[in-house]
């Protein structure tokens with residue numbers, strides 16, 4: 577069937593095609609699709625099939641597996657990931673950072689500081705989507721560290737989606753995106769308006785952040801140790817065994833005093849014993865059980 581005919585009749589995903597596609601998505605991203613999610617695949621991939629002139633999902637799968645450059649695989653993963661995010665999402669983690677985790681870290685890093693060496697706080701946003709989480713963390717760090725000039729911070733944002741990492745790194749947001757979660761005072765202080773309705777993160781905040789493409793199911797020990805890891809609203813898409821493995825590898829990537837922050841609807845109880853829950857200001861964070 578040619579491109580015109582494919583456009584006319586939208587391909588439907590058969591149950592066996594769904595199985596193969598879901599297995600392929602799992603292999604390349606760890607994202608687990610429940611059997612009832614065929615509609616999600618059709619909604620998210622429909623346009624791509626149309627654009628590629630694929631008459632069926634089997635043809636699309638064939639093209640995916642033949643794609644030596646991996647550019648189609650990246651587009652497939654980008655389309656299948658849920659990038660929903662916003663600035664200061666859930667607020668609690670950012671209060672924790674401002675009033676508990678950063679002050680404690682500053683005390684720890686400055687009390688044993690060796691003359692001449694400027695201690696650095698390392699923070700990782702492990703599935704940063706379009707970067708709102710990273711810049712929210714960076715704004716809080718910038719404000720808190722103004723009172724601790726001897727300490728610096730580096731924030732790493734990673735995501736499996738190349739498109740998301742590209743957007744995060746550019747630090748540009750629509751008026752709608754900055755209105756979601758950003759109080760106007762913060763927006764005006766840390767963003768510049770560029771063009772008609774785009775806001776760009778300020779250079780002083782951008783300079784604290786780095787971005788990298790990274791699949792959390794692959795090894796990440798090479799990133800080194802972090803004082804704080806945010807792993808929010810991503811492990812929900814993984815199978816229970818992959819979720820457990822991910823959190824346990826994150827325990828290894830945390831400093832012994834480090835803290836893990838997870839999403840508001842996520843939990844570690846019964847998932848792994850490598851973390852112990854701590855509570856501050858009604859918000860929960862996790863420390864390594866051996867700390």
Ligand SMILES: C[S@@+](CC[C@H](N)C(=O)[O-])C[C@H]1O[C@@H](n2cnc3c(N)ncnc32)[C@H](O)[C@@H]1O
Nearest residue numbers: 605657659661703705736737791792808809810
């Ligand atoms: C819902 S967003 C969460 C963004 C942010 N952490 C928050 O809570 O607002 C989930 C992100 O996880 C990313 N993701 C999904 N599977 C991943 C994987 N295997 N490795 C790394 N990132 C992944 C997606 O691309 C998406 O940007």
